[in-house]
Amino acid sequence: MKMHITDLKDGDRLKSDIFNRAGLHVLPKGTSIHKEEIALLYRQSIDYIDIEPRVDSSALFGLDRSGFSSRLQENFDMTVQGYQSIFLEALTTGKFNQAMVDNKLQPMLEVIDEKKDVVSLLIYFGQEDVNIYNHSLQVGLLSYYIASWLGYTKEECMTISKAGYLHDIGKCQVPQEIRNSTHPLSAEEKAELRKHTKYGYDIIRESMSDEPIALVALQHHERENGSGHPDGLHKEQIHPYAQIVAVANAYVDMTAPDSEGNKPALLTVLRKVYELGFGVLNERAVQALTRNLLPSFIGKKVRLSDDQLATIVWTNPSDIFRPLVQSEQKFYDLSTERNIQIVDVFM
The missing domain is CATH 3.90.105.10 (Molybdopterin biosynthesis moea protein, domain 2)
Structure with a gap:
């Protein structure tokens, strides 16, 4: 053909x-x-x-595209609801049922293992309304992928994903008016919000015996140059799992809409995370994210800043975040056509 x-x-x-x-x-x-x-x-x-x-790949899996999307949505909703239950239990008792974490997260990981096109998954998840529950799930899932790309074992990837899923559990102890605030926080409110890392460490230690997962909750805002919190740690002092979750968390944070409801393009977010890989976030984790996501953008539909629709056809080695795209009219090499930007990416 x-x-x-x-x-x-x-x-x-x-x-x-x-x-x-x-x-x-x-x-x-x-x-x-x-x-x-x-x-x-x-x-x-x-x-x-x-x-x-x-060969129809959907037939190989015994599940067509709409069937996969339906099962993905079902598991996504179930896992988000599970996190909400865990969050509310930690809010009222200071701990949670460890078995519920495994029971809710495991089925979701089994579903996403079938989907190797991670960019499509990120676009799909980005269509959801953002709240602390699905934010935590997205961080957990992306942490799973980054860990697998770095060569961690299946068991380690599961643990790292679980750590990402629970990284913000300490926010249950932060006053609701602060964590849900739509206005800029005062210095006192920011200080209270930052305590969620220590709250999270304590809650996880009360709920399970896995120290690395608790350390991820404590350290996911630490930065390799010492600019993070709560303890201003440097690279060698931050647990490797926390370094991975920090990258996933930064990426998901940056995909959130601004105050006017506008979401940045995924390539723009990826470029910003890439830049943080030079001394702020762990370089290996950042490189794993960008190296494995960028090829998946080939074939994706995009909207350009001049409102044209186009398709990404090639990742440009001279400027990996400004690819070659094709519209109905012509090819555009965005590494040289500097006046044109990608403003949105579609499945």
Whole structure:
């Protein structure tokens, strides 16, 4: 089947050899297409190629796209509600049932393990109204991915995800008018809000025996240069799990809408987190996030600052946050077209 290179999917296979206009051999028959091959085809000015018929991946999983989305939403809602129950129990008793954490989080992790396109998941979760409950779940899920990309074992990834899920549990002890405030906080209110890290440590220690999870609650606002809180720790003093959750938390925080309800583009957020990887947040965790998310943007629909709709076709190695995009009219290399920005990304 003949296919334009912008419509290719990861894993498509060439049905025949590819030659450029000069007759030079570019790619052999049977090649599995990934972002590197798409970039090569673009550089060789090859617009259309023949690929083998696609296998319906939804049939392989026994679940179509709408079925997956339905199951994802169901588990998302259940896990958020579970966190709300944990939060309210900690509010009233100062501790929570550890088994409930496992029972609510585990099914969600099993569902997202089927979905390797993390960008689509982040876009999907970003459509939800933001509150402390789904914020905590998003941090837990993204922490799971970052840990897996860093090579942690399945068991360690589960623990790190659980730590991300519980990182803000201490906010249950912060007055509601402060944690839900829509106006700028006073110095006294900011000081009270910052206590949630120590409150969280105490609540987790009362509820379970896993010290690293408690340390994540305590240290997720610490920064490698000593500018964080509550203790102004430096890189070597911060638990590795807390360094991972800090990156996930920073990313999810930055995706929140501003006071007018406008959300930043995911690529803009990713670039800001990337910049924090130079001395503020853990460099390895930041690199794992950006290195694994950026390829997933290829093929995504975007809205440009001039209101055109376009598709990302290539991640530009000279400026990884300003990719090559294609609109109906033309290709735009955003690394050189500096007057055009990506303002939104769609599934």
